[in-house]
Amino acid sequence: MGLVFESAAVQQDPQAAATHVLLVGCGEYPSLAAAGFGGLDPLSAPRLSVEALADWFLSGPDAMPAGQALPSDHAFYNPEAPLGSLVMLTSPTFPYQAPSGTVTNPTRPTVACIRTAYAQWLDRLGANPNSRGVFHFCGHGVSNGISQFLVADDFGEDPHDPWSGVFHVSNTCQATIRKTAANLFFLVDACMELSEELINQIDDPKALIGGKRTGQPITTEWAVLRATTANRLAYAPTGGVAHFTAALLQALRGHCGSQRAAAPGFGVGIAELREAVAAFLALTQQTESGERQKLGQTEGEGDWNVSMHILATRPSVLVEMDVQPEGYRPVARAFMEDAAQQREVKPLANGPAQFVKQQGEWSYGTNASNNEYAEQLYTRQFLTKAVHSCRFRIT
Template structure:
């Protein structure tokens, strides 16, 4: 069974968060796979085995369970499907139900029913694996290419699946697609491939979703990235946001909303050092509060005004309850102080060359990245280059 978490002590009739997490890394019929390869793989962009999506799926699962009591609708169930490529020196076994097309379809049906029971449920869908862009985004199950004459039957149309889920009674719906959106020769030849959605939308279906958060790892025609055997940059950024990086203080609580998560996503991607060319795409409707967190951590990025003083400054950061931190090497670039408490901090800038007066400045830091400057004055009358 794909069910890896089910609450035992909650209210079965009350609202809950129900998650379906899919991570596909092992593709037997793609490049370097263990099965019969799909002919002419180049038409599909020559996709192969992946190590990051399974790690991303497991990271999502661990994060959901670890914060089970912090969600505004308590965590109810987590379904997990994972197909991992074999590790060196093992037999290729996997402790999780494989993410085949049939298994995804079955898990989706069970997840739909759980989400449909209460309007205040939170529905969370996460797919990590190969994706291609036709007129719709097509996501590849582990057994994609099993039938060379109908390879798309082991994939599914994400856009039509997402549209169909709008009819589910859960008013808050979060869909995360951590996959590429490249256009290949196969998609040019067949711009509307027959990749059946997990549920077909109906023209007369009601649109019950009030709080929509649909996030794709990258923009159309672009790739998504992750380091080998680590969660992807997109997953790291979203989980960082949910863990407080996108939190706002509302009535003495730190809360994460879908609006803040969408609005801070570019900054969160920068925090995890994602490639600049990967630009996530998010669509949202009304903002929903989804999680409360302890006081979060944030990054502080600081330089000098005038900017030419930045390269001469010895920066240090100070907080009443923590050891001071110092910039290890001078640079003309802004200094980033990572993972510091929100609230009041002090930055000191000293100038051993005596071109500028030493100064201390207090900042009120808030997540995810707070950027500001220390204003300094020259000891002698020199021409300063101001910020544009």
């Protein structure tokens, strides 16, 4: 159901160590108005967000023809757990063309289809502790003030039980960690806005799968990375990828990772992703007014350094520089230089300047093209974060 990619290795050995991905994007919600839930509206971002993440996973060496894969700072790469399968459920259900050129028709994400796809995802993960499971949801989410619930595309279609189209995130995770030994990554791009309608229901929505509270967890390496904090909204630009997923993709494209102790490359796990995604989320919204989206509490167990992705080269830092007051921008320049004092210069006339440099020691600063103000310079700074912002105060 909704299968976009399955590797030859997994077809030959379904229990081989692999990364299995389940992407769910709910956007149409055709029965919201009829069900009388005015607080929720159709969304354009979920399908775009899911497709963007699918493109990243499918542009790596596991899913592309030989010689056509993008490098690890642009696409998925994990030789310890290569891409084994990718399943996509989206609404609207337009055909999806993968980077390889293959065209598939995603399944509509009704709650029944999500449950079926989720059970199949668990079957693929099986009992291999070296496999990785990635579940990404983008769509409506609501909260009872404590727990988050995600809304399937057919919400409201059952007039006798409209809330049957909603499922409980934490309970789904608790049931899942008792059914697979794989390392699990839950990426939830949805609101956690308080819903009085949900609170007033006689029964809470259920998990996607059943399970006992007393069951012994099989895996202790799992985490939920949420797009927003309790009782708050998640945002998306009109006609674009949702802010959280966009920040996640920026982080994955070479901007985070920790040096691995016994193998080459830099591991990208939840610990690295959370810090980098938070930084890009803040950078995206720095010029926006009103409430700003911040990452929610990360739920899970383990030390969160299991690699979902492996970066083959040293991570990069996005350095953004500007001057204050902004009236100096027409003559202002920003620059960065390496240890050999080779300097790259960019004008600030059109706003902040951005540089992408490998993590390490850099000098950076600002000066004026007409010498209107004295040069300001930070010498030999060690830059290791995904984002580094600097605003030079001109006096």
